[in-house]
Amino acid sequence: MRVKEIVILSLLTTILVAQEQILAVLPNIQMTFLLIFLYTKIVGVKKTVFIIAIYVFLDCLITSSLGLITFIPMLIGWLLVPLSLGTIFKPCKSTLSLAFVSIILSITYALSFMVAAVIVSEISFEAYVIADIPFTLLLALSSFLSIWWLYDPLYRVINQLHTSAISS
Amino acid sequence: MKAKIIKIVVSVLVLAAMIGIYCWAQTTPLITSGSVHIIVIDGEQHVMADDVWEFESTASNPITLHTILSNHYEIVVQHGMLVGINGLMANNTDYFWKIWINCEMANRGIDALLFKDGDEIRFVYTAVGDYYNYAC
Numbered sequence: 001m002r003v004k005e006i007v008i009l010s011l012l013t014t015i016l017v018a019q020e021q022i023l024a025v026l027p028n029i030q031m032t033f034l035l036i037f038l039y040t041k042i043v044g045v046k047k048t049v050f051i052i053a054i055y056v057f058l059d060c061l062i063t064s065s066l067g068l069i070t071f072i073p074m075l076i077g078w079l080l081v082p083l084s085l086g087t088i089f090k091p092c093k094s095t096l097s098l099a100f101v102s103i104i105l106s107i108t109y110a111l112s113f114m115v116a117a118v119i120v121s122e123i124s125f126e127a128y129v130i131a132d133i134p135f136t137l138l139l140a141l142s143s144f145l146s147i148w149w150l151y152d153p154l155y156r157v158i159n160q161l162h163t164s165a166i167s168s
Numbered sequence: 169m170k171a172k173i174i175k176i177v178v179s180v181l182v183l184a185a186m187i188g189i190y191c192w193a194q195t196t197p198l199i200t201s202g203s204v205h206i207i208v209i210d211g212e213q214h215v216m217a218d219d220v221w222e223f224e225s226t227a228s229n230p231i232t233l234h235t236i237l238s239n240h241y242e243i244v245v246q247h248g249m250l251v252g253i254n255g256l257m258a259n260n261t262d263y264f265w266k267i268w269i270n271c272e273m274a275n276r277g278i279d280a281l282l283f284k285d286g287d288e289i290r291f292v293y294t295a296v297g298d299y300y301n302y303a304c
Contacts, residue, residue, distance in 0.1 A: 027190065027193070029186070064260070064261065067296075067297060117275075124272055127272070127275055128275060131275045131276065134189045134190075134192055134193035135193065137185075137186075137189050138186055138189055138190065138193075141182050141185060141186050141189075142186065144182065145179055145182055145183070145186075148175070148179070149179065
């Protein structure tokens, strides 16, 4: 891996962390799915896995939640995105189909937290699901909208940046 | 052109749904009255307070757990999070106030936790990382 590409990957990680912090005031409204979708399609599954690992570590560090109950489900939830995009959702090419995929992955992301909360914290399954419904819906809808509108233009920009980095 | 219009219309509808969901998540539909049993336990499992408080919540004057606590105890709330009760402060780095409602861990804070007549609510001064608590 070239130094220039490492710099690009670190920049992409920084963007991921920064947008999360900027949008933290809005509950579950984020562009993380959009960016991870873009990174997976542009830099590939393997490199996106590294970006996600650093992102999750930094995010937990910033929010003082670097414990197993948050770190592990968050890591699993986000890693499912590039792994599923590289396998079962690989045939999905159009922006609209990717936007619908983001709804499915938003729900799996929320479920990964539910498993940890129910097992470790002994919160009742029913109470957790009911309390989490609005936040899961917000996550799914914000992911859907951000991908539907921003995936194509951002793909062109980031792809151009990445291509010039690895070719020059 | 037609596809663009459909995209805009659907997006506006989705945005409206998101705003609606956000408002729904913020509301506390507690319009009831009765009493709640409040128990406050310190880090050594000593009972600091054990009281039953009456409340009457209406649509125009909704009563939250925050209201009940601030009416009867000296509490400190920072960024919506309970950090102190009657002088015992939790810095949320080493200790925090874990809330139990009817012996089940609460999944909301004092501004949003739903409760009803006869509920027992425990505030337990808990070490961070202590996921198992024998408060109940």
